[in-house]
Amino acid sequence: MPEKIEKKKERKKETFLQGILILIFSQVLIKILGLVQTLYLTNRDGFGDLGNALYMGSYQIYALLLSVSSIGIPNAISKLISERVAIGDNEGAHRVFKVALLTFGLIGMIGTLLLFFGAGFISNTWLDIPESKITLMILSPGVFFVAISSVFRGYFAGREQMRATAHAQSFEQFCKTAFTIVFVEIVVILTSSNTVLMAAAATAATSSAILMSFLYLYRYYRKEIKYISLKNEPGVKSKNTTFKSVVKTILWISIPVSLTAILSSFNKLVDSMTVVKLLKPILGEELAKAKYGILSAKVDILTSLPLAFNVAFATALVPAISAARARKDQATINKRISFSLLVSLLIGLPCTAGMFIYSKEILLLLFPNASEGALLLSISAFTIIFTILAQTINGMLQGLGKVKVPAIALGIGVLAKAVANIVLIPMNGIYENGAAIGSVICHLVSFIIVYSVLVRSTKLNFSLIRLAFKPVLSTIIMSVVSYCVFILLKPFIGIRILTIITIAVAIIVFAICLLVLRVFSKEEIEMLPRGEQIYKLLKKSHLCK
Numbered sequence: 223m224p225e226k227i228e229k230k231k232e233r234k235k236e237t238f239l240q241g242i243l244i245l246i247f248s249q250v251l252i253k254i255l256g257l258v259q260t261l262y263l264t265n266r267d268g269f270g271d272l273g274n275a276l277y278m279g280s281y282q283i284y285a286l287l288l289s290v291s292s293i294g295i296p297n298a299i300s301k302l303i304s305e306r307v308a309i310g311d312n313e314g315a316h317r318v319f320k321v322a323l324l325t326f327g328l329i330g331m332i333g334t335l336l337l338f339f340g341a342g343f344i345s346n347t348w349l350d351i352p353e354s355k356i357t358l359m360i361l362s363p364g365v366f367f368v369a370i371s372s373v374f375r376g377y378f379a380g381r382e383q384m385r386a387t388a389h390a391q392s393f394e395q396f397c398k399t400a401f402t403i404v405f406v407e408i409v410v411i412l413t414s415s416n417t418v419l420m421a422a423a424a425t426a427a428t429s430s431a432i433l434m435s436f437l438y439l440y441r442y443y444r445k446e447i448k449y450i451s452l453k454n455e456p457g458v459k460s461k462n463t464t465f466k467s468v469v470k471t472i473l474w475i476s477i478p479v480s481l482t483a484i485l486s487s488f489n490k491l492v493d494s495m496t497v498v499k500l501l502k503p504i505l506g507e508e509l510a511k512a513k514y515g516i517l518s519a520k521v522d523i524l525t526s527l528p529l530a531f532n533v534a535f536a537t538a539l540v541p542a543i544s545a546a547r548a549r550k551d552q553a554t555i556n557k558r559i560s561f562s563l564l565v566s567l568l569i570g571l572p573c574t575a576g577m578f579i580y581s582k583e584i585l586l587l588l589f590p591n592a593s594e595g596a597l598l599l600s601i602s603a604f605t606i607i608f609t610i611l612a613q614t615i616n617g618m619l620q621g622l623g624k625v626k627v628p629a630i631a632l633g634i635g636v637l638a639k640a641v642a643n644i645v646l647i648p649m650n651g652i653y654e655n656g657a658a659i660g661s662v663i664c665h666l667v668s669f670i671i672v673y674s675v676l677v678r679s680t681k682l683n684f685s686l687i688r689l690a691f692k693p694v695l696s697t698i699i700m701s702v703v704s705y706c707v708f709i710l711l712k713p714f715i716g717i718r719i720l721t722i723i724t725i726a727v728a729i730i731v732f733a734i735c736l737l738v739l740r741v742f743s744k745e746e747i748e749m750l751p752r753g754e755q756i757y758k759l760l761k762k763s764h765l766c767k
Contacts, residue, residue, distance in 0.1 A: 252392055255399045257527070265590070269415075271513075276351060276357060278519050295372040297476075299379075303318060308549055321465055357422050393438050482629040494518070532569050543617075556680070579701060602662070635665060635666075699735050703728075708720065
């Protein structure tokens with residue numbers, strides 16, 4: 223009797239755009255929940271800008287160690303997994319996962335110990351905020367759990383299952399926001415609004431949420447592994463790879479990717495290490511900390527909101543381009559790059575214009591009890607477009623195997639920012655705005671470098687009219703129309719309601735411009751859910767060719 227062969231039923235892979243839409247929804251939800259958390263903390267009596275300085279100062283140090291242990295890992299692992307799965311080497315893909323789990327679990331543990339035992343030195347010497355010691359110690363376990371969670375995320379991303387990452391990150395942010403409110407309110411009841419302990423409570427909420435996210439990912443893995451084939455496709459043989467060679471390959475890819483993330487965190491860390499130190503002799507300690515709190519919390523959370531939409535492209539591009547490259551499918555690579563660059567421009571340009579023009583109104587709308595920082599936000603708005611474009615191009619370059627370029631580009635940008643901070647912040651009348659100018663310089667320099675490398679490395683035929691002129695024209699029209707509406711209605715409507723109306727008008731006008739100018743091609747529209755029906759409707763309305 224022939225031996226009965228048991229075959230696992232594979233989960234259906236998500237398409238490139240499905241994966242992006244899942245990640246976009248997740249990232250938008252995360253940013254909204256993060257904004258709710260920031261709104262709550264900033265407007266809470268006893269916390270405010272000073273509490274943000276304590277919380278965010280510690281968080282930037284944590285984010286730096288987090289970058290070492292986690293940020294580069296998912297992209298590196300997803301690249302290696304996708305390359306093996308694309309050619310049917312499922313055994314090799316799973317071996318990469320197991321080796322990575324052990325390796326980065328160890329790295330995460332080292333990061334946890336460094337942060338815990340070095341908390342005193344970091345808070346006193348680096349941050350010049352001694353009160354942040356306790357928040358650093360509370361955050362330290364999160365480094366380990368994020369490190370091992372990132373291996374699971376990279377494994378599923380490499381198999382083009384973005385749902386695991388999306389759900390885990392959304393769940394983590396939900397827990398973080400909910401726990402923050404609960405923990406801080408408990409501290410308020412017990413201590414009569416002690417700012418230091420309130421910041422510690424918010425930090426404890428972050429660590430607890432990270433643990434919950436890890437538990438979710440582990441449960442997801444245990445559930446999904448029965449649907450994942452661990453045997454190679456017929457006729458495919460795995461390469462004879464040793465543990466050492468797998469680790470070496472992962473590190474060879476992940477270190478440059480992690481370095482990019484480290485430098486991105488270090489960009490913020492430059493502010494942590496310079497703003498308070500340079501402003502304290504001029505403005506006094508309390509005001510210097512408050513200025514840093516405005517920059518690190520309110521301004522950073524607002525300028526990072528648009529990245530929620532775009533990070534999905536940067537994440538999905540790495541495995542998508544890696545898999546296409548493994549199959550030598552240049553046509554697919556070109557389509558992914560062109561479409562992603564276009565969408566990044568359509569996200570970045572209107573957000574940059576909106577925050578530049580309506581900075582004061584946005585802060586009044588969201589932070590009525592602490593609305594300072596309009597000029598900081600206006601200047602920082604220009605980081606949005608350069609960060610978004612560089613973020614997307616970095617994903618492209620990583621997928622193409624040029625993993626060192628983003629790190630080099632951002633390293634040069636961070637160096638430029640550090641110089642700008644040191645020179646500009648002490649200048650009379652510039653002060654904390656020098657940090658915002660430094661960030662714009664940093665991301666502009668980084669974008670110019672990575673874009674230059676992309677153009678030289680690929681044979682892409684960009685239509686400048688479609689890729690740049692039409693988005694810029696749409697943004698100009700949107701800005702003019704919305705500002706006219708704002709001026710006309712200002713005498714009759716309260717500023718907060720007027721701001722909401724103006725933003726809604728801007729979104730509608732921008733969408734109409736995209737349709738009238740026919741920015742998207744037939745193929746790109748049909749990639750959307752129900753894309754064929756959408757295309758037929760647009761064609762019938764003479765809004766598409």
